[in-house]
Amino acid sequence: MKHKLAGLVLVSLLMMAGLGVVSAQDAPTLTIWADEITAPTLQSLGEEFADEYGVDLVVQQIPFNDIRGQFVQTAPTGEGPDILVGAHDWLGELVVNGLLTPVDVSDIADEMNPNAIDAFTYxxxxxxxPYAVDNVAFFRNVDLVPEAPATWDEVREISEQLAEDGIYGYVIQHRDPWHSYSVVSAFGGYVFGFEEGEGYNPCDVGLDSQGTIDAYTFLGNLAADGLMPLNLQQESMWSLFTEGEAAMMLTGSWALETLRASDVNFEISAPPEGPGGPARPFLSARGFMISSFANDPLLAQTFLMDFVANDDVMQALFDAEHRPPAWNNVEIDDEAVAAFTEAAATGAPQPSIPEMGVVWDSWSNQMELCLTDPASCQAESELAASQVRQAIGDICPAVEGEDVTAEADS
Amino acid sequence: MTQSPTPPERENRRGLFSGSVPMTLLRLGALALIDAFAIWLIANLFNDGFHPLAITLAIITLAINIIFLNERLYPFQWLSPGLALLVLMVVFPVLITIYYAFTNYRTGNLLTKPQAITQILRRPENRVLAEGSQTYGYTAYRNEAGEFLLLLEGRETGELLVAPQNETEHPLTPELAGLAGVTFSDDGETVEAIEGYELVPADEIAAAFEGVETLEYGPPIGTVLVGPVDPEAEDGEGYAYDPAANLFVDFTGRRPAFYTAQVFRSGEGFALWLTEDGGNDTILLRPDGPAVVNGIPQSIYDYVIMSARERTASSSALVEAAFGNPEDPIQIDPFSANRAARFQSVLRYEPETDSLVNQFTGVIYRPVQGTFRLVPESVPPDLETPPPEELRPGYYVTVGLENFTRLFRDQSIWGPFFTVFLWTIFHAAAVVFITFALGMGMALLINDEIVPMRKFFRSILLIPYAIPAFISVVVWRGILDPNLGVINNVLGGLLGIAPNWYGDAMAARAAILLIQLWLGFPYMMLIITGALQSIPADIYEAATVDGANAFQRFRSITLPLVLVTVGPLLIASFAFNFNNFTVIQLFNRGGPAIPGSSVPTGYTDILITYTYRQAFGTAGGTDYAFASTISILIFLIVAAITIFNFRFTRGWEEISENV
Incomplete structure (x- = not known):
């Protein structure tokens, strides 16, 4: 029994030691979650920040696509960061969950692309x-298409001419409404009605607007007439383009590396106009957000305004990533990125309302079915729109039995 | 111990407290170390709010201690690592899943109730500016008693106000600003005159400071040393002025800052107007007023401007402090780097009635299943804009059977359910059948001694099984690409056909089965090879003697005996493929789309990919509660099918008994 007692004493002593480790507290810190490209730039601000504010800057590097999920899980427990780097379309989920606080950018708004700030407005x-934007622009093979087409009708004409040589004209990504919005908006279509100052209105669904249907019928007819292949993945589309088998496409600045590695001679311009006017490609913004569970929200705001929102850091962030910058006073040493930055001026912020979640699937199906069988486009578009209306349902004032009939017809 | 039925000498070899004293201490030490680590982990998890996980770990730790300290539980010592992992990795997730199925844990309801109320009250739309007031930029000061004072600059009117803590604010006078009697040049860059002082011409400065060793100014400048300064020196302290070179140096920053002075003199001493060399900073120092840096007085009354460090150290006190008129205070906005205003809260939480009340309109919100919802009766009839129906964020609570009733009522789940369900069953059954058939063929081939290099082929054929499925599927996706894939290039060249593996329903389903066959047959081959080797050769000899041909031998001996052995594995394979999310999702995300379906659905969707999209959407919302409910439903379906299958396979065992 003596052994036993001694053992229990030893066990409990070590337990105490364990508890001692737990109660040790760290010095005040400001924690930032950033992806592997932005993290080093932020890290370099640490020393100066610690010097001035007596607070350590802790930059934790997390893969970009994991930041949102981990933040949602950990923020309410107090384990999350004070500041996170992310995309504006996360706002819907994060704000609805009460995880973000507003950022006061009123002092520096003049220095930024207003579209980027609009994107971060909820x-x-x-x-x-915001520090960078992602948007699409129109790429063309200059050897095949010397002049940028001004309208989508011209795109079709060029495609018809090229088809005689067995070359595709315009090619588009499979089931990718994000890229197709350039076409949809040029034909006057929309996904959600946009009201200036209010943002997107989830109760005004535009998937079955005439413009949207016209745009997809146009694309579907291109495919039906053998002028455009269907079922292209992004990489397949790029490879058709680089091998000179396709002459025109819409894609983002992330394609530049691949395209430059090939010997295709390409140029970038704004997407062509349509019957509905100029195209408004979707634009998404990346930026810094502040957790509503931040230890010291005031300090987080100060860090962003004093240490990040200035020419030097914005330049460094650009140099690391070469995404079109949101900050006006950044020197862009790359013609293609400059062209993207110009195209970003006419972009429409991709909706960040959480209702977007229910849209992508219906919208992708609509696009796929319309392009495969343009004749069914009217019916499929009405169906997709009714699916979205039904899913959003209870937050909108009832519209006279419209949803119900669309459902019954199918 | 004496009551133990086993003999004492055997007992002694078992327990923790048997053997030599050093051994016992060693073992106790190891247990104690494990305990210390476990407690550290549990405490951390508990602090971070992972309560259920912490409790589970605590129970496991307690059980391990009981097992190791109680000699009668000796046999469990060897089972305990496995049991602990079972509880942690299987039992705990299952219990959590069941718990979530009875809650509303989803986007919009991820917080606890107190957190949700705090966030609702902190939301920007819950804060309005008092009527007729404006927002201010501010500078913070503090006195030795630790009280704060703000110097405010109106964002609209530009007016400057001094707002001490809990005392009515008043305008900033020129005396307080340290600018009384100062005349600036038109461009504001030089001081032309200071009342009561005379300008010392540049060539007389050195003479004027003859015999002066220090200058005293208001905080935070304090003492300035007068004398020769080495401009290269990096390590000076405080402030210094060199009259001979007319150079003022500030050593308090990261790097020394250099200023050129305009010197004024009066009976009280020297006033200095300093402009930074190669910079824009200006400092005005005078013995009868506060130091002024860039137009901001560095002290007001006995309050001294706060450095960045001081502001950071007391930021929560600053945010909570009330400035100016105590009846209607100005507060610092924590959601801005530089903003203060007379904010008024719209909502107030009343704990007695558990409701949030709009203080202006009297509209009331009460919690309904984790969300504060509008009480319609509380809306006054003359309200112009209707108030929002609910307040976000919500919090998570248990909601009883609501998720289950939704599961059975939700049109979006049941609409295309049967199409998906039939394909799910067909897919799982077909995959088991074709992989078994090919695996059997290969196993028979490899098992036959006439095949040369059998071991080599057996190893090669295992490769598809050894490569992770998510890599193989992506490779297959490329191979089957309808426009650029190898397969369509070959088919197009030879037969002139190009199946649309992505876009055509039948082709896509065939593609899925093809990939599954590639991924699955090596496993079947492996287990069947094992089963074949356990069949006694004399049975075949007897059959041959009886005149059975090769097919009859296969049909009556090999197949039934193999099935007896691998039957349970076939059932496991079926259950696995029933939920084979990876292959379906990676190949085509369930596509191609089914035209006219009431919910977005694809031809190759199986239950798990279909419900995954219902629960998690493509972006934005995540509905953990509903996803848990669905996984319980899928578990029930798989369990039912498995039980049915086990009954069914009992037939095979009878065959084996008769052999």
Whole structure:
């Protein structure tokens, strides 16, 4: 029994030691979650920040696509970061969950692309300091298409001419509404009605608007007439383009590396106009957001305004990534990126309302079915729109039995 | 111990407290180390809010201690690592899943109730500016008693106000600003005159400071040393002025800052107007007023401007402090780097009635299943804009059977359910059948001694099984690409056909089965090879003697005996493929789309990919509660099928008994 007692004493002593480790506290810190490209730039600000504010800057590197999920899981437990780097279309989920605080950018708004700030605006409040934008532009093989087509009708004409040589004209990604919005918006279509100052209105669904149907019928006819292949993945589309088998496509700045590695001679311009006017390609913004569980929200705001929102850091962030910058006063040493930055001026922020979640699937199906069988496009578009309306349902004022009939017809 | 039925000498060899004293101490030490680590982990998890996981770990730790300290539980010592992992990795997730199925844990309801109320009250739309007021930029000061004071600059009117903590604010006078009697040049860059002082011409400065060793100014400048300064020196302290070179140096920053002075003199001493060399900073120092840096007085009354460090150290006190008129205070906005205003809260939480009340309109919100919802009766009839129906964020609570009733009522689940369900069953059954058939063929071939280099082929054929499925599927996706894939190039060249593996329903389903065959046959081959080797050769000899041909031998001996052995594995394979999310999702995300379906659905969707999209959407919302409910439903379906299968396969065992 003596052994036993001694053992229990030893066990409990070590337990105490364990508890001692737990109660040790760290010095005040400001924690930032950033992806592997932005993290080093932020890390370099640490020393100066610690010097001035007596607070350690802790930059934790997390893969970009994991930041949102991990933030949602950990923020309510107090384990999350004070500041996170992310995309504006996360706002819907993060704000609805009460995980973000607004960021006051009023002092520096003049220095930024207003579209980027619009993107980070959610129900009238700005929830992030943007530093870069992602948008699409129109690529063409200059050897095949010397002059940029001004309208989608010209695109079709060029495609018809090239078809005689067995070359595709315009090619588009399979089931990718994000890229197709350039075409949809040029034909006057839309996904959600946009009201200036209010943002997107989830109760005004535009998937079955005439413009949207016209745009997809146009693309579907290109395919039906053998002028455009279907079922292209992004990489397949790029490879058709680089091998000179396709002459025109819409894609983003992330394609530049691949395209430059090939010997295709390409140029970038704004997407062609359509019957509905100029195209408004979707634009998404990346920026810094502040957790509503931040230890010291005031300090987080100060860090963003004093240390990040200036020419030097914005330049460094650009140099690391070469995404079109949101900050006006950044020197762009790359013609193609400059062209993207110009195209970003006419972009429409991709909706960040959480209702977008229910849209992508219906919209992708609509696009696929319309392109495969343009004759069914009217019916499929009405169906997709009714699916979205039904899913959003209860937050919208009832519209006279419209949804129900669309459902019954199918 | 004496009551133990086993003899004492055997007992002694078992327990923790048997053997030599050093051995016992060693073992106790190891247990104690494990405990210390476990407690550290549990405490951390508990602090971070992972309560259920912490409790589970605590129970496991307790059980391990009981097992190791109680000699009668000796046999469990060897089972305990496995049991602990079973509880942690299987039992715990299952219990959590069941728990979530009875909650509303989803986007919009991820917080606890107190967190949700705090966030609702902090939301920007819950804060309005008092009527007729504006927002201010501010500078913070503090006195020795630790009280704060703000110097405010109106964002609209530009007016400057001094707002001490809990005392009515008043305008900033020129005396307080340290600018009384100062005349600036038109461009504001030089000081032309200071009342009561005379300008010392540049060539007389050195003479004027003859015999002066220090200058005293208001905080935070304090003492300035007068004397020769080495401009290269990096390590000076405080402030210094060199009259001979007319150079003022500030050593308090990261790097020394250099200023050129305009010197003024009066009976009280020297006033200095300093402009930074190669910079824009200006400092005005005078013995009868506060130091002014870039137009901001560095002290007001006995309050001294706060450095960045001081502001950071007391930022929560600053945010909570009330400035100016105590009846209607100005507060610092924590959601801006530089903003203060008379904010008024719209909502107030009343704990007695558990409701949020709009203080202006009297509209009331009460919690309904984790969300504060509008009480319609509380809306005054004359309200112009209707108030929002609910307040976000919500919090998570248990909601009883609501998820289950939704599961059975939700049109979006049941609409295309049977199409998906039939394909799910067909897919799982077909995959088991074709992989078994090919695996059997290969196993018979490899098992036959006439095949040369059998071991080599057996190893090669295992490769598809050894490569992770998610890599193989992506490779297959490329091979089957309808426009650029190898397969369509070959088919197009030879037969002139190009099946649309992505876009055509039948082709896509065939593609899925093809990939599954590639991924699955090596496993079947492996287990069947094992089963074949356990069949006694004399049975075949007897059959041959009886005149059975090769097919009859296969049909009556090999197949039934192999099935007896691998039957349970076939059932496991079926259950696995029933939920084979990876292959379906990676190949085509369930596509191609089914035209006219009431919910977005694809031809190759199986239950798990279909419900995954219902629960998690493509972006934005995540509905953990509903996903848990669905996984319980899928578990029930798989369990039912498996039980049925086990009954069915009992037939095979009878065959084996008769052999």
């Amino acid at each position: 129900s009238g409040e700005v929830y992030g300091l």
